[in-house]
Amino acid sequence: MSFATAPSPPVTLPRGRADLVVVGAGIIGLAHAVEAVRRGLRVTVVERDLRPVGASVRNFGHCCITAQQGDLLTLAQRSRTGWLDAAAQAGLWAPEAGALVVARSATELAVLEELRDERGADAVRLRTRDEVGEALGRATDERADLVGGALLPADLRVNPREAAPRLAAWLAGQPGATVLWGTNVTGVEPGTVHTARGPVHGDQILLCVGHDLDRLYPVEAEAHGIERCRLSMARIEAPTAFRTDAAVLTATSMLRYDAFTATPSATRLRAEVTGHSPELLDVVANVMFTRLPDGTVLVGDSHAYDVTEIPFQDEATSALLLREVARVLGVREVRVTERWQGVYASSARGPLLVRDVAPGVRAVAVTSGVGMTLSFGLAAATFDGALKATA
Ligand SMILES: Cc1cc2nc3c(=O)[nH]c(=O)nc-3n(C[C@H](O)[C@H](O)[C@H](O)COP(=O)(O)OP(=O)(O)OC[C@H]3O[C@@H](n4cnc5c(N)ncnc54)[C@H](O)[C@@H]3O)c2cc1C
CATH class of the missing domain: 3.50.50.60 (FAD/NAD(P)-binding domain)
Structure with a gap:
């Protein structure tokens, strides 16, 4: 469209x-x-x-x-x-595709296991390394950094x-x-x-x-x-084997959403990410991506808060996010076709x-x-x- x-x-x-x-x-x-x-x-x-x-x-x-x-x-x-x-009613694309949370460390997996214990195995379906690798379209010999993950089947995509x-x-x-x-x-x-x-x-x-x-x-x-929260976003061409309609979430997503941050291992996860990727926390990143019906992929994001938003997008932040997305997809680099800034209402x-x-x-x-x-x-x-x- x-x-x-x-x-x-x-x-x-x-x-x-x-x-x-x-x-x-x-x-x-x-x-x-x-x-x-x-x-x-x-x-x-x-x-x-x-x-x-x-x-x-x-x-x-x-x-x-x-x-x-x-x-x-x-x-x-x-x-x-x-x-x-x-x-x-309106003829919208809205697959019940869920969200796939990728775990690349034992702590990340622990957060998902704890959420599974609280919500039940139907709501939080643990996935093996190979199941996650398959969903991401990674070759079998390129999954070594994956530990496992979880599918959250109730999530929707539009x-x-x-x-x-x-x-x-x-x-x-x-x-x-x-x-x-x-x-x-x-x-x-x-x-x-x-x-x-x-x-x-x-x-x-x-x-x-x-x-x-x-x-x-x-x-x-x-x-x-009320403040304006400004986010760096991009659209990329999908690696050919990446097919899932599930939203793909990562460790920084687990630091963001309340159900994950309420788990006992969330504090350990924050310390872990602070140790290996402080630059992601500096830009308040939530590294995640979603595939559109035409096969391209929406990727992001960072968060900057102010009452009047700063209009300038920092290329280093975009590059950092794209590098992280490429890592999760298991590709050397991604090709960007569009960039934009999102703004939403936020309040502490x-x-x-x-x-x-x-x-x-x-x-x-x-x-x-x-x-x-x-x-x-x-x-x-x-x-x-x-x-x-x-x-
Ligand atoms: C980059 C980004 C990623 C996000 N990802 C997600 C996600 O994956 N899942 C999720 O749940 N949420 C997500 N959000 C948040 C979500 O998009 C917003 O919370 C939601 O869209 C807010 O909807 P809204 O209708 O309040 O705002 P808007 O979509 O901004 O609509 C407000 C409308 O009001 C109109 N308006 C304003 N002033 C006037 C006026 N004086 N007269 C007439 N019209 C006026 C504007 O033109 C605008 O069309 C994301 C947001 C961004 C920016």
Whole structure:
């Protein structure tokens, strides 16, 4: 699918009043709009750009279910069902391919074994060196650095370049749903969203604008400590034997996601990675990759935090990540076809922002880098009234 789209038709603002106006056509806004349509509501989505170009199209397309913990695990499991339903409705690519966590040391394997002990052998399926090598497409005599791994079968894959645009197109065809592209929201008051094209009215308003909440509600964004997290990403040509649709995670992923960091061996793993690869920790790397349906592979990533992101991408960081990916794939080097910078909302104060900013106006954002994973669970919880909002 080509990412660019044809020129959009002229925008006509709806005359009537929707039950719900959603600001932002990223995955959080779209999941809420899809959920609203499922519940028979009239919904208008207002998006400033001509198509989704935010975090929701720049990511790995990995619904990282099993590695969540506590309430987020519950939301993620609910989200999985929502994704599969949406995929069936909108015709999305969403294989139940799972995630493959590669272990290249005894400590890495210990983390996976401990997670298996906690979650059970169905949720965390340990894999041998050869099974991991096979999935990575490595020749049998080039697997010596592999120790084993685990398949997390509940994880899903989607194509981030396709999912949000297709969901928006599906929504636009539903009775009672309208998607307004190229319509920048300049301010909000109860019952009315003010846009650069004029007012849009709705009984309830949901702001799903990610890190750009600080453009509309700076005080509320500051109160939640919202920062921009900037990530280095690239797309590479896949080595010919690499075939799996599972998301491939590595040791630095195990240092990142709560289910792994809660295991007894996680502290030892951090010390081990600090010892052999401190440069990965310096750039807060999560070395992982996912294959797209066309066979190319999305690889990344590093994390840099600031309220206003630094626009410059450090080539040394990109080179470091690519070297690591090549090592995991067992190839000398990889060929890059695209690079980009991803930006998402982040906060040290909590993984979710759910805040009532005015009567009938709620801001919802995932502030922990797993918005693809949580989107549909979050949307269902919003409509069930299951989320506790701060006023
Ligand atoms: C590189 C990278 C890798 C990631 N990998 C994963 C992953 O594998 N799994 C996972 O679960 N998560 C991942 N994430 C996180 C995930 O992508 C985000 O949490 C999620 O996409 C956030 O969705 P969103 O809808 O809030 O934001 P966005 O997709 O950024 O959407 C917000 C939308 O609001 C619109 N908007 C903003 N202001 C206005 C305005 N004033 N008027 C109108 N419209 C406005 C924007 O134009 C934008 O379209 C990753 C993120 C990045 C950047």
